[in-house]
Amino acid sequence: MTLLTALSGQPASLTHSAQGRHQQVYQQLHGETQDATELAREYLHDQLALVEATDCDLPEAPEQLLAWVEQRCAEVAQAYADYLEQRRQGGPRRYFQNKAHALYFLQCVAPTKQVDGAWLYGLLRYWQDQRFDGLLTTYLEELGDGEAAQNHVVIYRKLLSEHDADSEAGLEDDHYLQGALQLALGVCADEFLPEVIGFNLGYEQLPLHLLITAYELSELGIDPYYFTLHVTIDNASSGHACKAAQSVLNLLPLGEGRADFYRRVAAGYRLNDLGAGATSVIKQFNLQDQVVAMLERKRAFGQHMHSDYCRFEGQTVNQWLAKPGQIGAFLKALEDKGWIQHNQDPANSRFWQLIEGAGAAMFGVFSGYEKQLIHDWIAGEWVASERVPPVRPGRGSRFAREQHRPADPDTQALAESLCNLPDVQQLNALIPWLSARRHCTPAGLYATRRFIQLRARLR
Incomplete structure (x- = not known):
């Protein structure tokens, strides 16, 4: 591997x-x-x-x-x-x-x-x-x-x-x-x-x-x-x-x-x-520190997962990953061997090619944020010729695809529990669903809408 x-x-x-x-x-x-x-x-x-x-x-x-x-x-x-x-x-x-x-x-x-x-x-x-x-x-x-x-x-x-x-x-x-x-x-x-x-x-x-x-x-x-x-x-x-x-x-x-x-x-x-x-x-x-810290968090899970084919400064990848505190020196060894080309398009670096692109050997190993860390760390002062277009604030359009979701069991159960309650009791029964943990769930969103309706009716 x-x-x-x-x-x-x-x-x-x-x-x-x-x-x-x-x-x-x-x-x-x-x-x-x-x-x-x-x-x-x-x-x-x-x-x-x-x-x-x-x-x-x-x-x-x-x-x-x-x-x-x-x-x-x-x-x-x-x-x-x-x-x-x-x-x-x-x-x-x-x-x-x-x-x-x-x-x-x-x-x-x-x-x-x-x-x-x-x-x-x-x-x-x-x-x-x-x-x-x-x-x-x-x-x-x-x-x-x-x-x-x-x-x-x-x-x-x-x-x-x-x-x-x-x-x-x-x-x-x-x-x-x-x-x-x-x-x-x-x-x-x-x-x-x-x-x-x-x-x-x-x-x-x-x-x-x-x-x-x-x-x-x-x-x-x-x-x-x-x-x-x-x-x-x-x-x-x-x-x-x-x-x-x-x-x-x-x-x-x-x-x-x-x-x-x-x-x-x-x-x-x-x-x-x-x-x-x-x-x-x-x-x-600090970009350097964050890259090292991120790789250190992953180190323990990868220290036995590599072959001995590649050696850097006389050590295998497994040996570099065997002990905490060696990630910084390992990255320097990759740089010295030419696997990382700083201040250039990351696509020119062999290390980045293992992470991103068609057939990349480490596809899926890093999250989007982790890849962005590595990308910007390698790129350094290099600036892409194509400028990223500014993003205008969304207005909820990206939620449109969520309008046709299957029925939520919590929402159904909550609605049924309210059926025979007077308005004031309904309103009080809804309050727990407006908590920090619940209000962003389908049932919590339903409870918020119903709370607003009942409060307006009872005022």
Whole structure:
């Protein structure tokens, strides 16, 4: 066999390092375990303690929030205009060195994006209270109002799938922190209501990195629709940013507890600063390191799978793969023997020919993302003569082929269970299906649409 031939299709559990606390909390809360509430409560207390003494840029008086949101939006708009002018004058991309860098970013933020809106889940029980209307509208819009083409989690999962970049291999514990926080807030919404409202206020502000990310993904041939969708719905005039500020005002106590409530809102707002943010994830990327780390993860499965036909620096492939920490030297040996030609079309490299193309000996060994890493690492400063055409944001057209799917048993069972229930009982029975784990399933999408219908009827 040739290099790493048997490494595809390995169980995910074998490719991960030991789980850290954030990942464990994330998976247990997302899996809706029985002790979820106690776990979420303890986790939130710990994370709030970390931000207790940190700075906060919220205005001192809550009455200033709407003006504060407008000012922040204006500053972001100006900063983005400056970025566009730099690009028009020939400036380089600010974020992504190449397509592999962009896919790395999409993978690292996936744990957060795949629980989009989860911090608001626990507020669904307040569907009769008009003070929560802005927050519930925000959550239901994160769920696409029950339409797959607009459901944020469905969109993001399809984005990863389109580029074969949906593996969790290589993710660090810190990449799960924000998602774990959002799930925990959703589970403990009653006890941490001010913190939920404050977190929502911070999360729904339009950040500069969202605009730049969408622009540069398009340049690299990656559909930016997930990000452009958030640009439009997080606007300061009528979107989620405005609703977030107004919700703080709607829910502030009128009496003695007002100051303490707003203090807790600020604490929830500061939770947004924890974990690996978008720009820090982008800065962490090193192409050489990522190639070595990816091959190291595969090394253990390929160390006994090769013949002794080829030798590099006197060692067989199996010998190079036998011990951890040798991948960097092995790649250098491949380069020295001419199997890798840097700063050229990767098609000129024998190593790449084993990976990609008709009859490639290692076809299927590497995922789309892993191949992109290797491709961009070999290509280096080489630039293809054909420019990748920018991708315009999709509008759900790629979901059209899903309209004629076989009946889903969960959806059928849910619909049947609702048949003889009064409207209020139906609505309450639907709420569990709007959780982070379920809302993106066929039954969850149906439940979201039905929830919206019943809520409108009962208001």
